[in-house]
């Protein structure tokens with residue numbers, strides 16, 4: 581059986597497949613379809629300091645190749661997460677990543693400090709890139725100096741591994757990748773959703789109440805792959821590829837550009853059982869190709885290019 585184990589800095593994962601934040605509840609809601617022990621890690625929905633009601637409906641709109649969302653970081657807030665959600669999720673036999681969202685570097689740091697005390701959490705993912713709050717301005721993931729400040733504030737507040745989730749809605753994602761590495765991130769998640777919109781031309785009604793929202797799903801895979809590759813080339817910390825992954829071949833494409841692991845999101849909505857068998861599919865693909873480990877695939881693009 582090919583080896584699927586991966587190491588992200590000091591963190592060992594059984595396999596390179598994680599759930600993407602906001603697409604899998606906090607993890608256990610999907611247990612009957614995808615038992616958590618079959619994943620390398622569960623990434624929680626974004627947790628904020630205070631509860632958030634989220635944006636007005638409609639806030640999901642299906643498109644030809646994915647969907648638009650404008651959830652607006654709806655969640656019950658840190659206190660409820662710590663008191664109710666975390667004790668449930670903590671029993672899962674996988675790595676637990678808590679995704680956090682804030683409105684200032686100080687707020688991110690406060691969240692990180694409060695979560696630092698909880699040994700059930702293996703790592704933090706800093707959501708710098710939600711397009712559905714602060715009027716879609718994406719301040720933390722478009723301004724390298726602010727991104728760095730934010731990550732540094734979190735770094736100073738916690739000893740847990742931290743992963744910065746970047747936005748594809750920038751001209752040069754590599755600059756953001758370098759900034760978060762300098763701020764002390766242990767890894768990067770590339771990428772969050774693309775800003776998009778839809779309108780009914782007859783009525784003029786937009787698909788989302790907020791008009792613009794985040795576009796995810798298979799349609800964004802080429803963009804996400806390009807962003808992940810640009811990050812891989814710019815930094816030496818591990819990159820987690822995210823965007824449009826729907827099967828084992830997609831996972832392998834992200835590994836080929838140099839990602840250490842991947843996150844799967846929108847595909848779980850059309851196939852809730854996907855994450856229950858994706859690691860086994862990956863092992864089967866490697867076996868069929870005569871490979872013994874995913875390490876043999878990782879970075880194959882670079883090897884191909886430099887052999888030319």
Ligand code: SIN
Nearest residue numbers: 650651652653710712
């Ligand atoms: C949302 O809650 O609006 C989506 C989360 C995100 O895109 O980061």
